[in-house]
Amino acid sequence: MKKQSIWNENKYNCPAIAASPPKIIKSSPDNLIDPGSFIPSRFSIIGSNNISGDVTSSAIPAKYLLAAAFASNSQIANIPQGNSLNVFKSLTSDSIGSSIQQPISTFSLNGCQQTSNLLQHTINNSLQGKTQTTNFLANSPLFQTSSLDQTTNNLLLPRLGTNNFTISSSGQQLNQNLIDDTISSSNNSAFSVIPNSTPSNNKYTLTNTIGANTLSNNCSSITSNSDIVSAASMAAALVADKALNSSPFQNQRNSFSLDNPMQSPLNNPSLYPQLFCLQGLLDGINTNILRSHMNTSQYKPIPNNTHVDLTRFRYKSPKDWTADDVLAWMIDVAKRHNIGMERFDLTQFATINGNLLLMMQEEHFIEREPTHGKLLYQELLHLISETNNNYKKVEESAVSYLVQRLKEEETRSKNTNNLLVTQTLDNNFGISRNQVLAGKAIPFQSLLNASSQDTNSQMNISNSIPSLGIHQTPNNSHLNYSNHEKTPSIIKTSPHSIDKKLNKTDSLIVNGSFNLQNNPIHPSPSTSSFISNQNNEQIIERTVNTNIQKSKEIKPRKRSQHTKGNKLWEFIRDALRDPITNPSIVKWEDPHQGVFRIIESEKLARLWGEKKNNQKMTYEKLSRAMRTYYEKQILVPVPKTGLYPKKLVYKFGPCAFGWKTDMCSGILKRNYE
């Protein structure tokens, strides 16, 4: 008998459902995913709204279902034909209690090679999903409240005690084994199915508790396992909605409101096509597949502390990396080089933190990871080099800005009050005028520190700085980065002690600086310098702004407020974030490089015209305006190398911000102004 589902197959425009339920759904890029034999073991599904770019994933076929399950700390089981079991997950704890999941054991398999491929593919995609989901959720203030437990901070919503979703059912028809499976792990599962104590109407209630607010949705009957999963995916959609509601992207979304049932995912599945595909995928699966035969003792829940934030390392100096960050970095390397995780021995690095990593030589890497050690070493060198270049860029920008301003001031005040200029610089930046004019490198940090100490500043940023982890010195003179470290670090230890630890003296760190291929480079910026979110950017910008105003007391130059609303490039940037316009009107070619393409040029122009109340806007005019951005470095020309389409492709430049967090845009923005 065909199952009656709460999801009407004809109701949704879902490719996976449109045809008869597929037994096997091929999934790009490797066509390896077979949902018929590969499903999450729990209903721990993180929903993904169709936000584009670097915010979250944009598609959830089977692989993302798995990815989501993985991201939400669910175990993943592969149950091939014959009900044999293949489990892959493990914990590799380090001294601080963090851990990372990776496959450790495979049991007898049917179709061994295929399963192995699936496993690898899934792990890769799971990690990818986790990163993206984390990125996405991390942008929501919802997850940044002070009530977060330290041990779960930066983790996904469902891991938080006050943010649990529960699907509580009052029905009798749930598969008892299914209930057993899910209820036994309800505390760790994002979405749990819990039988209601007063069975009556075969309904389940989707309860979303976030803080003090509880929202309940009464849903239809559950008659199959896939109904449960569907319900979980709706819960996932609600998670996404909650996150979006409180996120900076809320204005760019096309979503639903719980207050308006007609906009709920139940009634508007086109907004959540990925989620609504799940049932279609799972309809092709044996309904008894959901671990109903498993012994739960084989399937212990993963502890709460098993999440690793796979993006955090990007915002830190390598020397500040924890062991988790090191592992996350390795995963990133593996992903970028298409190295299967099962061929990447993470355990050998499980207790290595950033400091130790920086002390390791190539042979240490190779020792621990014979196959890819060299690659890891080179990647680390590259990262350090890149990091320092970026840092240098900020410094240079700040310095050149100061030089420019100082020269202006000097010209202006030559006949008036030369002392003022000197005092202004000294007071505001803690640096000497001669130092600036000599083009001497000035630690960028000193700009922040000096400014934050200026009690006369129009803007008090001192409260903001600690929140970013920036430590201030009592002295506003030239700054030694090592003064700002929270804890004593091995970086400050002598080469001798380094030698003791690794039996080598030649490391990447020498006397507080990264020593890169015998070329001394800039000292490592403190952790704070690597925090590159928009808040920081704004603070940097404000800091410089404040100082600009101070140094231009004669004639303050205020920031332009001439345009109504967004500027053109901001409009395009926002369009790239909006699922309504991305990818139909604009889309990313390479979100990491900031390369995007205009798909529907005239439509984009029309939208821009609507925004500016100008019905005569054309792409020709819009593109002319965009070309003015080349001069300002908001856009940079895209090389016509054949890498990208030759037409309608643009690239954000160093002075564009917000398309991807960056640390220097605030400074550079001021600079071109």
Next chain:
DNA sequence: GGCACATTTCCTGTTT
């Protein structure tokens, strides 16, 4: 009213 700014409009010439 003057100014700065961010486009907008129009144009010619070039490249894809």
Next chain:
DNA sequence: GAAACAGGAAATGTGC
């Protein structure tokens, strides 16, 4: 040949 690109020059709307 059409569409897009490039960039000069002047005009425009807005906010200060």
